[in-house]
Amino acid sequence: MKRGYQESSSSGSFGPPHSKFKYNPEGDAQFLEDDNTKIFAKKVADHYSARTNQTLEEREASPIIHLKKLNNWIKSVLIQLYAKRGDAVLDLACGKGGDLIKWDKARIGYYVGIDIADGSTAAHDIMVMRTITNAAKKFSFPARLICGDCFEVRLDKVLAEDAPFDVCSCQFAMHYSWSTEARARRALANVSALLRPGGIFIGTMPDANVIVKKLREAEGLQFGNSVYWIRFDEEFENKDAVDCPEWIVPFHVFKTLAEEYGLELVFVKNSHVFVDEYMKKPEFVELMRRLGALGDGKEDQSTLSPDEWEVAYLYLAFVLRKVES
Template sequence: MIPPQQRLLDFAKTALLNIFLHPYASVCDLYCGKVIDEERWDEAQIGHFIGIDVATSGVSEVKEAWESQRKLFGCDFYELDPCTEDVGPYLQEKENQADIVRCIRHLQLCFETEEKARRLLQNVSSLLKPGGYFFGITPDSSTIWAKYQKMVEAYHNRSGGMKPNIVPNCIRSESYMITFEVEEEKFPFFGKKYQLKFSSDPYAETHCLVHFPSLIRLAREAGLEYVEIQNLTEFYDDNRTQFAGMLQDPAHSLVDPRGRLLPRSYDILSLYTTFIFKKPDPDLAPPLMTPLLPDGNYDHDEIELHEASWREDEKISQSEMAPGLGKIAEQKGILGPGPADLRFPELL
């Protein structure tokens, strides 16, 4: 039986691909792993597929399997880590560039250090053709950090200030448990590790919180323009007319008869967000607006200025977005969008 979190994420993957895929498109899948959406690429009639992942992922086995089959599209597989290695030497010809680059559930691991996140985005820019899109799914740091902060606040209220130096490091719900490696109340922009374990999964996944203003800043430096970052609960609401049927199962339904998320489904889906960036094509249209974030080291005292800049630029860019990409929700938290009921009304 497919775990509920996997069914929910599969919905988001399918919806994103339906928005961006078109016949004869060239597609690059970062950290593709052993499970390739082979049927999806066949149905979409893509023109070329590029799979990239580390050697230990088993991508070489996938390559051998694909080469033994006759495909309607060409394919290339590369064993490398796009957050530590340069893809440039593998792209000797423009034909190796892609119309879309997808990264599902791995962006957060590149936020272990700023250098890794920068390298990943530089590689994405090299891989993309002008006018191409970079998109995917990643945990929503705003949701996770808001839950953590509320738990810390409740703990201090219960303890009555008797143990001021002890900070709890674990978030528990019916569906999952999130454990931070270091007990602290500050949010570093890179390297804030935590473990996420779902009740239906025997193994815990290790992630890093993604500081979204830093993501936007590094993407801009790499030549990528910000389009949209949207919590999956709102992404679902925008697309549920099309995709609610994917989640309706008499035995294990994740939505009610009207297609609305059940509380447990909402709780799981709120942990994730979409992200969409575009590589501008100077020959076709002016670039989309991207929030201006100053270079250099960040200071927590400056967050309010950064947040105000991000929100103001969202209002500008909202009217310039490509059709079919949904809307940018206003008043996102500095760490990410988060569902409306968990957004920080003010700076952290």
Template sequence: MKRGYVEDRAYRSTGPPHSKPKLTHDADDDHTRDVTQKVAEHYSARANRTLEEREASPIIHLKKLNNWIKSVLIQLYARPGDAVLDLACGKGGDLIKWDKARVGYYVGIDIAEGSIEDCRTRYNGETDQHMRRKRFSFPARLFCGDCFEARLDKILADDSPFDICSCQFALHYSWSTEARARRALENVSALLRPGGTFIGTMPDANVIVKKLREAEGLKFGNDVYWINFEETFTQKKFPSSCPFGIKYQFHLEDAVDCPEWIVPFHVFKSLAEEYDLELIFVKNFHEFVDDFLKRPEFVELMRRLGALGDSIQDRSTLSPVEWEAAYLYLAFVLRKRGHSDPSARNSRASRGQTQISTSDIMYL
């Protein structure tokens, strides 16, 4: 099913509100921190799985599809020797992808302490499933903290500029307030070199709102996921003047069970432009699959991962309910305005390590 990206008319406006983020402390700040902490605790609590346990997941082929999409993005935009900033890096599930791209330096940041510790052990090759794996070819640094709250330009001044920034399945957690959404984009822009690339994946607001309006109540889903909106949104209307803080509860079997926020993409695009980040493309996952499975190298990658079977026509390994869940997401690529010498490399990689101890993790 091919689907072009079409903006929902309910979100159309001339752009994001231009009010400056509030600097005063109020009850909303406390509520945001409480919810953010719950999200961090949810991901920290998720244990690493053995290969057998992972293969038994009810959404194993959706996870493989997600990995294929992230791998395609990295293969398309990462170059050998690149310095990588991985925002909300989680347990380091993309480290192997960056290694295959032969990047030169890696900085990972995540709010969940348990996740960043798992990322550390994965980087060191200390987890069961990576015991036989060779060392990663790039030095790295790891940070624990909220990259949508903290200012990163000074913290990472000696590590930047980065050639590529990645934020996978996490940027929507910044959309709880305008201040957090702006801080996320401000951090990306401040740390990317001119001409640098920002790649990411996040929920597709158009699809979620469309499904909500088609549902009888405020909850919809299938056997592997459900989304539930609060009573506040009984009318199923979302004024374009209030594009932040539109919260819903999201459950994805064997993966996610926590609050998330709608990200109207046209607002995201306009806000990114304020921070010199230009949109290169945005594609719903269904469209992404249709487009990039036309390229032989990505067909072979899909075959190896086993998400959609052995050919473009064979989708027998991905269940219909997983394919529907994939429809909830989009992939995007932004580029920072300006030009720089792509061959220029500074000595930032010398700040990284090839073996990271617990005491080496920096806390924001």
């Protein structure tokens, strides 16, 4: 066992596109992709690998800095609600480990983060899982950061000595699994296989209902404001965010597919509803003040712009629970 601690616990109503299957000697034919899907996955990996670390000054100068702080607040609230002391955590599409501090505040016992991007090398095989660091020394728990495609690789084999996990998290990335049915199923199969019965899956992703509503209200196939824009059915570039293919996920289809893998819905809330509900709790008001998304309530009166608040409306938060057998 690698933990090192003692155990405690594109629109409408359609699903992801069907995959073109090919023979898999291990018998997982329904989860294998055609080459076009791998090209899209590599484009996502290359995009995130090419992003450089920003200084604090550079981050604060971002035109969407308050939106980023709000997103951090939403993730922090989810973690505080569902992570317990000593929990083992699996973080899918973890990036460069930016949420490690949040998990540390929750006093978790063990952490494994997996991401398709590897900023430390110029070239990599996204199908090969490999450890890029074995410990996060400044945190109170042992951690592993692994490079690999968590929406294609069968993780129960890779993490056989690490599982089961008490909490799985996938923040602002689950929609990247929605390029084909095979990837969507692999993502949910991985979550289900690695969570203990009763374990929790928390996440955030685009709200398809809102995006489709805005598309129907738009004059053409494009809409946005001063800090974002979305264009359908052609090459697009998203300001201060992502310049690579993305997909929207009709949540009722996501919920139905998740149920096939023994994951039941606890709640789903648009970000506006989430903020309204949890800002009624004093502990989360104080957390918002510390993070600064709405200023500090004193000298700092800065807050989200109306355009940033509109972007927040494009996302939702969800919680699923693995059914106890």
